[in-house]
Amino acid sequence: MIVTGTSDWHGPFKQGKGSLSTTTGTLRDAAYTYASRFDGAAGAIPEELLATGHAGCFNHALANISDHHDLTVDYVHTSVALTMATDDHGPSIAGIHLTVEAKVPGASQEKFAEIAEGARAWCAFSKALSVPITMNATLAA
Incomplete structure (x- = not known):
C-alpha cells in the first residue's frame, strides 16, 4: 500500500505560502506559512x-x-x-x-x-x- 500527501509552495521562504493535502481528502489544501511553522501564527504545521x-x-x-x-x-x-x-x-x-x-x-x-x-x-x-x-x-x- 502506498499513501500520498502533497504540498504546494509559492514564493520565498519567509514571505511565501503553501498548502498541504492528503489524497484521501482527510486534509485538503491546509494553508501554511513560515509564520505558522515557526512563529505561532494561524495555519498548518x-x-x-x-x-x-x-x-x-x-x-x-x-x-x-x-x-x-x-x-x-x-x-x-x-x-x-x-x-x-x-x-x-x-x-x-x-x-x-x-x-x-x-x-x-x-x-x-x-x-x-x-x-x-x-x-x-x-x-x-x-x-x-x-x-x-x-x-x-x-x-x-
Whole structure:
C-alpha cells in the first residue's frame, strides 16, 4: 500500500505560502506559512501532522502488541511532543517525546512498560525516522 500527501509552495521562504493535502481528502489544501511553522501564527504545521500520525501509529502498535500478549487495550491516549530546532542546514527536528496513558486490564506496570517500549520501537513512524529517503527531482520548464 502506498499513501500520498502533497504540498504546494509559492514564493520565498519567509514571505511565501503553501498548502498541504492528503489524497484521501482527510486534509485538503491546509494553508501554511513560515509564520505558522515557526512563529505561532494561524495555519498548518507539517511537523504537527508528523506528531499526530506518530501518536496514532503508536496507539495501534500498542494495541497489536497487547493482543500478542493476550491483553486487550480498553483505551490508550498518546501525546507526541515534537521539538523543532535549527541546525547547520536550517529547520530540524531535535527530538520526539511520547506521553502515554492506557488502561489494559490484567497488565502489570512492568508488562505495560515492556509493551509500550515495543510499540515505541516498532511502530511504523518510529522506524520511518531512520529509513533512507530517496527522491526524484525535476525542474519545471
